[in-house]
Amino acid sequence: KQEVTQIPAALSVPEGENLVLNCSFTDSAIYNLQWFRQDPGKGLTSLLLIQSSQREQTSGRLNASLDKSSGRSTLYIAASQPGDSATYLCAVRFFGAARQLTFGSGTQLTVLP
């Protein structure tokens, strides 16, 4: 079964810290991997999309990496701010299930001022 796992479920850090969120997936045959941010009671905002052929993508203070062979992706957030507090979701588009995204359960991040 194709699954996506995110550990830890929750993370609390002081403002200014650099941090890494982890995502693992069970099948290396993927089209792409996407990181989303979800604020409480709100929709999902796409942060970064990494194509299967890519190793990383960057946007501002965010950097996402992809290692297909090990089934892992990380989202690096530099110089965290209280406004970064949200739930971060990892989603994978697997071969054989291309019509949907398979989501992890998310990491709830709290950045303390």
Next chain:
Amino acid sequence: EAQVTQNPRYLITVTGKKLTVTCSQNMNHEYMSWYRQDPGLGLRQIYYSMNVEVTDKGDVPEGYKVSRKEKRNFPLILESPSPNQTSLYFCASSLMASGSTDTQYFGPGTRLTVL
């Protein structure tokens, strides 16, 4: 502004009373999809549509219907809602159904409570 809109945002109803949640996108996307989000279960796909008049089941289609008569609209219909359909619902769209560069855009969500 490119966006996916959903209505209503919040809905409280009673068991058995038919309801429709609308979804509309203004990006000329071919692919549209509905997900539900439940604590501990994450987001699960209900139905998706590859294009006008083309729809198919996702992982949890029971109790739901959809239609795609126009490219921009993809309503979710609950013919006889039950309490186990209480959830947060998201509509999503992307340019195409697959492809390595295709980003999915999500609506703001509809919080449904069935009493």
